[in-house]
Amino acid sequence: MRVIIRGARLLDPNQALDCVADVLVRNGVIEIIGNLTDTPFDGHVDTQVNAKGMILSPSFVDLNTCLRDLNQIQKGTIASETLAAASAGFTHLCPSPDTQPCSDSGSVISLIKSKAEAAGFCDLLPVAALTKDLKGAALSNMESLSRAGCIGFSNAGFDISDNNVLLRCYEYAATFGLKVLVQAQDEKLGSGHMHAGPTATRMGLDGIPIIAETLSISRHLQLMQHTGVEGHFNQLTSAQGVALIRQAKAQGIKVTADVGIAHLCFTDSAIKGYRSQYHVQPPLREELDREALVAGIKDGTIDAICSAHQPHESAAKCAPFAATESGMAVYDMLVPLIQTLVDAGELTWMHAIVALSSNSASIAKNEITGLTVGKRANLTLIDPNHSWTLDEASQLSHGTNQALANQTLKARVKLTLKQGQISYAL
Amino acid sequence: MSDSSNLQLTEHGELRHFLTPEGLDRLMLERILDTADSFVVVGNQEIKKVPLLRGRTVVNLFFENSTRTRSTFELAAKRLSADVLTLDIKTSATSKGESLLDTLQNLRAMHSDMFVVRHSDSGAAHFIAEQVTPNVAIINAGDGRHAHPTQAMLDMLTIRRHKGRFEPLSVAIVGDISHSRVARDQIHALKTLGCKDIRLVGPNTLMPQGIENMGVTTHSNMDSGISGADVIIMLRLQTERMASAFLPSAGEYFRLYGLTTARLSQAKPDAIVMHPGPINRGIEIESAVADGPQSMILNQVGYGIALRMAVMSMAMSGQMQQRQSQASQSSSLIGEKKI
Numbered sequence: 001m002r003v004i005i006r007g008a009r010l011l012d013p014n015q016a017l018d019c020v021a022d023v024l025v026r027n028g029v030i031e032i033i034g035n036l037t038d039t040p041f042d043g044h045v046d047t048q049v050n051a052k053g054m055i056l057s058p059s060f061v062d063l064n065t066c067l068r069d070l071n072q073i074q075k076g077t078i079a080s081e082t083l084a085a086a087s088a089g090f091t092h093l094c095p096s097p098d099t100q101p102c103s104d105s106g107s108v109i110s111l112i113k114s115k116a117e118a119a120g121f122c123d124l125l126p127v128a129a130l131t132k133d134l135k136g137a138a139l140s141n142m143e144s145l146s147r148a149g150c151i152g153f154s155n156a157g158f159d160i161s162d163n164n165v166l167l168r169c170y171e172y173a174a175t176f177g178l179k180v181l182v183q184a185q186d187e188k189l190g191s192g193h194m195h196a197g198p199t200a201t202r203m204g205l206d207g208i209p210i211i212a213e214t215l216s217i218s219r220h221l222q223l224m225q226h227t228g229v230e231g232h233f234n235q236l237t238s239a240q241g242v243a244l245i246r247q248a249k250a251q252g253i254k255v256t257a258d259v260g261i262a263h264l265c266f267t268d269s270a271i272k273g274y275r276s277q278y279h280v281q282p283p284l285r286e287e288l289d290r291e292a293l294v295a296g297i298k299d300g301t302i303d304a305i306c307s308a309h310q311p312h313e314s315a316a317k318c319a320p321f322a323a324t325e326s327g328m329a330v331y332d333m334l335v336p337l338i339q340t341l342v343d344a345g346e347l348t349w350m351h352a353i354v355a356l357s358s359n360s361a362s363i364a365k366n367e368i369t370g371l372t373v374g375k376r377a378n379l380t381l382i383d384p385n386h387s388w389t390l391d392e393a394s395q396l397s398h399g400t401n402q403a404l405a406n407q408t409l410k411a412r413v414k415l416t417l418k419q420g421q422i423s424y425a426l
Numbered sequence: 427m428s429d430s431s432n433l434q435l436t437e438h439g440e441l442r443h444f445l446t447p448e449g450l451d452r453l454m455l456e457r458i459l460d461t462a463d464s465f466v467v468v469g470n471q472e473i474k475k476v477p478l479l480r481g482r483t484v485v486n487l488f489f490e491n492s493t494r495t496r497s498t499f500e501l502a503a504k505r506l507s508a509d510v511l512t513l514d515i516k517t518s519a520t521s522k523g524e525s526l527l528d529t530l531q532n533l534r535a536m537h538s539d540m541f542v543v544r545h546s547d548s549g550a551a552h553f554i555a556e557q558v559t560p561n562v563a564i565i566n567a568g569d570g571r572h573a574h575p576t577q578a579m580l581d582m583l584t585i586r587r588h589k590g591r592f593e594p595l596s597v598a599i600v601g602d603i604s605h606s607r608v609a610r611d612q613i614h615a616l617k618t619l620g621c622k623d624i625r626l627v628g629p630n631t632l633m634p635q636g637i638e639n640m641g642v643t644t645h646s647n648m649d650s651g652i653s654g655a656d657v658i659i660m661l662r663l664q665t666e667r668m669a670s671a672f673l674p675s676a677g678e679y680f681r682l683y684g685l686t687t688a689r690l691s692q693a694k695p696d697a698i699v700m701h702p703g704p705i706n707r708g709i710e711i712e713s714a715v716a717d718g719p720q721s722m723i724l725n726q727v728g729y730g731i732a733l734r735m736a737v738m739s740m741a742m743s744g745q746m747q748q749r750q751s752q753a754s755q756s757s758s759l760i761g762e763k764k765i
Contacts, residue, residue, distance in 0.1 A: 198636030202448070204548035204572030204607055207635060274549035318527055318557070320547035322570070 008051035028420020089380035152179035239292030260308035311399025329399025339411035479508035502734035548572035578611030601661030627651030
């Protein structure tokens with residue numbers, strides 16, 4: 001199969017590449033980068049895109065997502081959500097272990113991987129449960145799960161309150177050089193429904209204070225330092241949290257971090273009027289926090305942007321706020337949200353691609369080959385000027401919890417190539 | 427919340443739901459108080475009924491226990507000549523697993539005109555107004571720790587009848603601010619009605635984060651908090667606050683924040699003392715103060731019926747206007763089609 005992408009702006013952080021060129025992909029491999037009008041090639045072309053004004057980058061890797069299969073197919077299936085992910089430019093996804101049943105056994109891991117393989121839109125690099133059934137009491141079979149293809153271990157949104165168990169988790173992971181991923185939020189302090197601040201106070205909703213995050217980050221950082229485990233924090237939310245990671249990196253602790261796209265773009269004030277589409281965990285915080293998260297991406301304190309995609313059926317969001325389920329379906333609006341940050345002058349596309357592609361790939365220990373001649377083509381082509389409406393007809397995720405439903409958005413993925421094959425085309 | 431205020435008003439700016447005083451303007455709050463004033467008289471008449479809600483069906487939906495609020499709403503609806511149905515939802519449908527939305531849709535199918543709703547979730551009345559109507563008026567009788575607008579407005583009525591204008595008043599609200607839906611609405615209403623000096627008094631564990639943003643001052647010392655106040659509103663302290671580590675003991679709380687005769691002397695000599703009830707004697711208030719000459723606690727109960735009659739009649743009239751306006755719009759549309 002041959003694909004030609006003509007005249008796109010090529011952005012590849014790994015090579016500090018930022019230029020306009022044509023790209024020819026043949027039989028899954030990048031064959032030519034350059035000027036194709038000058039460089040003759042023979043034979044038939046299957047797909048040709050005039051990509052003037054578009055951005056071509058290495059494809060995206062998602063460090064945190066929920067695909068809902070196996071037992072929550074009313075919310076989404078691996079087939080539906082991996083297609084939605086491909087439409088957001090992702091080729092590789094790290095699903096969170098809070099699947100039902102939980103990702104704490106080789107059989108669950110191989111089942112979800114085979115379902116994704118059958119669908120063909122994205123490859124899975126699963127994160128397995130750190131403790132059995134995510135209960136925070138007994139260790140999972142980490143070494144075996146690692147052999148089954150899991151890239152790291154996490155207890156998802158379930159805090160491990162027993163320090164004895166948590167220390168053993170880190171010690172065992174250290175034995176085999178395994179990565180621990182953390183969603184940092186103290187269980188008891190995190191029992192509220194939104195950020196503790198003036199908005200929660202006005203609305204009478206139970207708040208989650210920032211200290212719920214920072215106490216947990218500090219605790220895990222000490223364990224990472226003590227055991228030498230390579231750690232990663234999923235979904236930072238606060239300015240103070242970013243500061244702790246910055247400090248830890250300066251001290252030489254082996255730690256990386258990501259932020260959910262929603263936390264980069266929205267604040268708790270979006271919840272005014274009890275808008276349950278903005279009910280997410282960990283919670284959206286205030287504007288100062290959002291600005292600190294953006295600054296963290298720019299200065300490299302925060303390595304990656306994840307989707308934290310969590311599709312829901314409509315009933316999950318149709319109740320008084322506290323009774324609704326947390327989570328936002330993100331894939332359909334991810335690229336437009338990045339574009340709003342770019343348009344606001346807060347980030348550049350290069351910042352975003354570092355965070356969505358090269359850094360996240362390296363954290364997931366996955367070789368995304370980038371824009372290099374002779375390598376397998378894992379590519380994302382984005383039209384930053386494409387104007388469209390997110391509605392039932394255009395959305396691909398099964399999740400009805402689309403925060404920007406029926407709004408006109410700017411920017412859209414035109415083409416995604418996974419291992420040289422077209423996994424999504426607009 | 428701006429969304430609430432739009433939701434509460436008809437396209438002509440009339441009240442159609444009453445969810446919170448937040449977002450309603452001073453004119454509207456004063457109209458509510460003026461209307462309530464006129465109903466205070468009805469309560470003193472030999473025949474206490476007026477026919478404003480005759481032929482209308484009011485359903486009291488109490489998802490949470492209540493004696494006082496529920497009975498005053500029932501009495502208010504009856505004095506307005508409505509047909510009243512009171513449902514103890516807590517022990518019926520929802521406990522069988524039916525969702526709130528399904529329960530309400532069933533009730534709407536019975537062609538009710540007004541729901542009076544109490545629910546333990548903040549935003550529940552807002553959710554119901556958004557999802558279930560078009561044509562049912564929703565009166566919030568307390569949602570979680572968000573709002574209890576009729577209680578706050580009856581407190582405003584009490585203050586206005588006994589103290590007059592709000593501008594020069596210093597009002598102290600004392601106690602468990604954090605868990606109080608009444609305090610939040612009192613703050614909104616007092617601010618809107620022109621009160622400049624609103625003080626919240628209590629320990630840090632009972633003071634919610636960022637409350638100062640609502641334009642109030644916070645005080646952890648009771649004596650300085652009530653010093654020179656014209657109005658002292660004591661909040662009820664739930665005994666479970668001790669078990670959940672907000673406070674060490676009722677005894678220490680009373681010593682630090684209980685309103686005693688000696689403490690009351692720090693306020694203005696003609697200060698009034700209010701409490702939404704039911705009171706805990708010897709925990710937040712001394713009996714001598716609760717039963718003393720400055721206490722308005724029983725007056726508040728009486729005004730509560732008048733205030734609820736006012737809000738119910740205004741919201742029903744707003745709904746009627748909305749229905750008529752919708753009906754005339756649809757008939758003119760039909761007319762256009764015929765042409």
